[in-house]
């Protein structure tokens with residue numbers, strides 16, 4: 001699909017789309033039209049085309065929009081694009097369509113930001129969560145809270161200006177009550193939004209273990225795909241291999257690493273260094289042990305090094321005779337899962353434990369999770385601070401002027417979340433993250 005947006009969109013379409021009876025698309029009503037795309041200068045046919053004509057403001061960007069839907073293929077789309085450029089269009093910048101939708105007021109900034117998350121979502125849960133923001137559920141809560149704040153603010157200001165109309169203590173009581181309600185609501189938004197980063201980037205999960213214990217086999221099993229090379233030669237994996245796996249709706253960014261051991265092989269040595277680096281940035285680890293061999297010093301070392309992290313310990317090759325023991329005392333409160341990748345046993349339990357442990361710590365992933373981003377979280381946290389100060393000041397019987405300043409600041413903070421008074425720099429930064437055509 002090639003999309004054109006702006007006041008010239010209709011005229012550009014008229015130069016490159018032949019409709020029945022030489023009709024002009026720009027003079028038609030909103031809808032779907034069939035025609036032949038032609039080169040605007042040579043007039044040679046390019047393709048059959050289904051064109052969507054969406055005159056502003058009822059379009060994605062709120063401007064006049066034409067979409068040319070063609071058969072597809074790189075060459076054809078390229079020709080249609082060239083034809084559009086020749087007919088007077090210019091290439092869009094990354095995210096420019098969505099930026100225009102924002103600048104023209106059809107969506108707010110938090111909705112625009114969610115579009116990119118929607119496109120990049122790696123699991124169904126992540127896309128559902130982003131869609132809620134795109135559709136404006138989150139913006140709606142922010143707007144409602146701003147309304148509440150402005151009424152509260154008005155009450156406080158009136159009391160300051162006409163003290164005889166109201167007693168100060170009534171205003172203070174209202175600040176305390178409403179302030180606390182708002183605090184609860186915003187803290188709930190922050191809590192739900194915490195999963196945003198996880199939904200967006202995945203949980204960085206590192207598979208570690210000695211050579212040949214079955215790390216790459218595990219990677220492949222989790223991905224349900226033959227991604228990493230598996231052989232019975234210790235030291236097979238040399239470089240860190242990275243891939244997303246969707247486990248119970250949670251995106252795990254899984255890193256298969258080179259088996260850790262002392263080695264003279266230069267390439268393998270570099271691989272082992274990378275494994276250790278990966279461990280330093282791990283958010284979750286799977287330590288793989290070979291249950292067919294006694295616990296080695298390297299195994300013990302790995303268990304110690306990964307102690308503080310959310311972790312599952314896997315005793316692989318459980319189809320073979322069990323020779324390992326002494327793991328439990330070193331496991332702490334990590335789960336220990338017996339696995340046989342060969343016999344296909346234990347994988348479900350491992351995945352269950354991964355989801356359980358990755359979502360531990362009060363963070364819940366459900367349909368109510370919003371994908372707030374770092375920018376929004378920082379702003380919301382600032383609003384919490386403002387409101388807490390306002391409530392404290394009211395409780396301490398401070399003068400209303402001080403309270404009014406805090407309320408004003410909270411109001412402004414909520415406004416920034418939905419992009420009020422967003423500067424050019426911020427907008428550029430946000431929209432440059434988009435891909436072309438969005």
Ligand SMILES: Nc1nc2c(c(=O)[nH]1)N(C=O)[C@@H](CNc1ccc(C(=O)N[C@@H](CCC(=O)O)C(=O)O)cc1)CN2
Pocket residue numbers: 054057058059060067106
């Ligand atoms: N073909 C096509 N599919 C697409 C998009 C698009 O631009 N083109 N979108 C984006 O890339 C998304 C849809 N987003 C859109 C949002 C609003 C409007 C729109 O025309 N809104 C009008 C009319 C609403 C109505 O009829 O109720 C409006 O808001 O006034 C169109 C697409 C996903 N699918």
Ligand SMILES: Nc1nc2c(ncn2[C@@H]2O[C@H](COP(=O)(O)OP(=O)(O)OP(=O)(O)O)[C@@H](O)[C@H]2O)c(=O)[nH]1
Pocket residue numbers: 209210211212213214215216217218229230231232233234235236237238257258259260316317318319320339340341342343
């Ligand atoms: N019997 C048995 N063999 C297994 C099991 N899982 C993996 N293997 C075998 O163990 C060998 C090593 O597997 P890999 O997955 O390559 O091991 P790795 O830990 O990635 O090894 P390096 O990359 O060298 O560190 C292969 O021959 C696998 O087929 C299992 O559950 N049981």
Ligand SMILES: [Mg+2]
Pocket residue numbers: 215216217228229230236237256257258259
């Ligand atoms: Mg390997």
